[in-house]
Amino acid sequence: MPPLPTRNREPSKAMQLVMYPLDWLEERSGLVGGTKYFLFRNVPRDSGWFHTLGSATLTAFIVQALTGVVLAMYYRPTPEGAYASIQYITNDLTLGWLVRGMHRWGASVFIILLFFHAARVFIFGAYKYPRELNWIVGVTLLILGMLEGFTGYLLPWDQTAYWATVVGINLNGTAPFVGEFLSQFLRAGAEINADTLTRFYALHMLLIPGALIGLILLHLYLVVRLGVTSPPWSEEAAGRKRPEPEAQPNGRTGLVQPAPRGGYKR
């Protein structure tokens, strides 16, 4: 019988080759340890698929960011060039239809996942103390995400885009007192003009994504700092086991509910 491999063995040459740069980085920055801490931190035993909605939303955002950067290499935000450049991306460039499709449909996926994630947090009660701030950050992210949808919708510069934006801006305009100022600011003038398109383009690809990235980092920091909540049915919720239900003389527990087999153990 050959001897079992031991942990204290001298690492192989290949392993050393991999580890050397990582060790170098770790010694100077602590980033490797930090990444390990982030990826392998403890989460409640009974967190499940519902808890992946946040990461799914993050993934959708990363897809939007990457495809958006690539699309910006070909898109021209001018009234004369915008529609033509979108046609060029979609019809002429190799795989342009795919990248534009990913960005276009991914936008809907991102918004839908945002709502699912928010619903999960709400239904699980995961917004409660001490996580209220993260809920506030999340709602801000939701609003910014919808602003991304609003500003991005104008960029194809076709009839749908144009009139949808006219209606959207005028909806803002009906807000009492400040509405017309807001819509005139969004329009970059009293009426939609060439500056509206560039303004929406800058908002869509610079300002709002920057804010989103910053707030996502804060959101993740708070998730790591405060930990993940257990589901409401968890035995470990609030860090303690539920007491076994006491058997009543009539064989029932609580008020009317029949005792489940094996108590609350699932």
Add this chain to the structure above:
Amino acid sequence: MAATARSCGREEKEAGEPQVANGEGGSGPGPTIWPIGFAVGIVCILAGLIVSPVAVAAGVIIAAIFGFLWAREATREYRGTTDHAAPEPEAAAGPADAPGRGPVPEPSMIPPRALEEDEDDRYPRSVFLEGSTLGLAALIGGLVTLPVLGFVVLPSFQDQEYPDVNLGPLDNFPESKWIITTFFRDPTAGEVDHRVAYIRNNGNLSFTIISNRCAHLGCPVQPNGLVAENQRKTIRVIQNQKRSAVTLTPAAPSGFGCPCHGGQYDLEGNRTAGPPVRALDRYEYSIVSRNLVLNKPYSVAHVYGTGADAKIKAYPLTGPGQHVDGAESWLYPIQPPGR
């Protein structure tokens, strides 16, 4: 410093002493009204940047006065201790009047460090350096931010007036016929400045000129009825020394309807059904060397009468979806300037 103040405050409470002379609590600055006035001043400045320079000046004065009072209030504790002429709030309430150094609370109630504190330590150099570094950073940040903010916001509110548009000879508008007229506000801006007006010659140089911008949310209203596409003609006009094109299409509408949310209007632009909150906007017009010229558009609540006899109260041009009369118009008291 803070330790002294806090311990004094606690002692006051325990001893049940009456409140101090100037109504101040033991420690920390009390609630003040100055920040609110300061904020009002800032709002005044920002609004004034858009509305009028007088409001800016008023805002600067308000903000300066309240900012000064606020700063005085906030630094009262510091100044109160360095300035021996003004007695500290605690002084009046101090239980024992020790001679010379002023009232000192019972030694057992305060940490020994506070007793040894010297006047020199009460406004240390490090605090001054902290304050000046932060202040300098705020100043630099403000100097950089303000012009950029102005660049972002102000151009949207300047030079937004409507240029006059030449629609060509009057002969193209036969009496009591509707003509769908498309034109460019600024011929050099291209398709994005394309606009449409529905024009009817009422005779005797009277025209009904209705904007196609829906009074609900700004979609383009369409004529309900026949449009004689085959009689469309395009004429060349000179507008502000630039070449421009106007297309004229005869139509026989029975009213106007919006494709977006179903708003309906009659031939005078009055709402007959759907979500719009007022009648369609109209254009002022003038006749210059037998050419029809569009001037500024204006908003209309309701048109009484028809054609040349119509009675119309003209309101300043207002965004779609906003009431211009009735109680709801109080929600939209100010329209942005520059148009």
